[in-house]
Amino acid sequence: MKKATEVVGLLVLLHGAIGLIHAWTGWFGYWGPVRRLPFLEGHEGSAHFAMVLAGLVLLSVPTIVGDALQRRAPARPISGADPARRG
Template sequence: MRRIFEVAGVLLMVWGAGGLIHEWAGWFHAWGVVHKLGWFEGYEVYANIVLAVAGLVLVVASERAGGAGRAGHGDADAQRTDRAGDAGGTGGTGGTGGTGVR
């Protein structure tokens, strides 16, 4: 599901950027979506900016919700386990300084 939101976000960014280039330079006639609709007559630049920003927000939100959030929790759990292992392992080493050598 995350991949679908990423692809949709990238498409929105490309359409928004292509629309801006179309409005400012006259290129990318096929990439612009807003100028084909007609609803945004006179507001094409603003609509393309909103489209590109919405795509960026969608990509960032899907990255945070999917990958980074889970990895962050896993790292915190691993750190807790390491700390618990260090505390228990250094006490029974017989004075070796926590190296684990007996």
């Protein structure tokens, strides 16, 4: 799941970055899904910037969540399953 989230994050980041390059320079004319959405007309730059931010979040979340789960205290064993209590 971690790799899938990172791949999606990378794709979203690349689409957003290439969309910003297109908005600033005019390169990559037919790239990106944002230009095909009619409700974003006139707000393409903001939408691409939001895609860059969303891509960065998707790239960093698996690492943050994984580190938090490793620091979490271990779960208590179910009663009767604790080998130290067996006599």
